[in-house]
Amino acid sequence: MRLLGIDTPEKGKSLYSEAQRACAELVEGRQVEIQTSGGHSKDAYGRTLALVTAGGTLVNEDLVARGLARVYLKDDGEIPGDVEEGLIRAQNSAIDARRGLWGLRGALETRPGERLRATRYRFHKEACADVKSLSRQLAPITREEALRSGRSPCRNCLPRRRRRRRRISGSNDCSLPSADRVAMMPRREEYHGSR
Numbered sequence: 001m002r003l004l005g006i007d008t009p010e011k012g013k014s015l016y017s018e019a020q021r022a023c024a025e026l027v028e029g030r031q032v033e034i035q036t037s038g039g040h041s042k043d044a045y046g047r048t049l050a051l052v053t054a055g056g057t058l059v060n061e062d063l064v065a066r067g068l069a070r071v072y073l074k075d076d077g078e079i080p081g082d083v084e085e086g087l088i089r090a091q092n093s094a095i096d097a098r099r100g101l102w103g104l105r106g107a108l109e110t111r112p113g114e115r116l117r118a119t120r121y122r123f124h125k126e127a128c129a130d131v132k133s134l135s136r137q138l139a140p141i142t143r144e145e146a147l148r149s150g151r152s153p154c155r156n157c158l159p160r161r162r163r164r165r166r167r168i169s170g171s172n173d174c175s176l177p178s179a180d181r182v183a184m185m186p187r188r189e190e191y192h193g194s195r
């Protein structure tokens with residue numbers, strides 16, 4: 001199971017175990033509803049992609065609000081617009097409070113000499129090969145502005161604090177009920193944004 005629209009800390013990174021624990025606590029003993037996204041129900045590793053509601057709480061958004069996950073959106077209508085907006089609002093509230101990941105040193109600061117450019121859902125280093133040809137036409141953006149608008153760092157040019165561990169796949173796995181158990185639970189065709 002992978003949670004749509006978010007990215008949780010990878011194993012070995014700050015707050016990894018906190019995020020795993022929060023995720024488990026949110027679903028434990030609760031009625032869990034899964035909404036998959038039409039045409040995007042599995043990722044490249046065969047994991048189910050989903051919005052998960054447990055006891056009336058959208059787990060994806062709650063983890064972001066706690067500062068235990070970052071918003072990670074895609075430009076393919078993977079999740080409904082109102083859910084996307086809710087995730088961005090949750091990230092801003094976490095940033096305002098410097099909660100979790102946003103309380104870590106350097107989480108919001110553009111590094112000296114670093115020039116960042118924005119595409120719709122990502123921010124890049126100016127020299128990123130993905131945007132090289134059009135980089136100068138893209139709007140300059142600070143790290144904090146980018147994060148507050150729901151953009152995430154490009155995984156190719158990695159505008160992050162450290163460049164050391166390069167890993168392409170996020171680890172937004174969550175300790176959720178097994179696929180067999182989930183299949184027996186009610187499944188909603190559409191997400192209605194009940195918050």
Ligand SMILES: [Zn+2]
Binds near residue numbers: 125
């Ligand atoms: Zn890039």
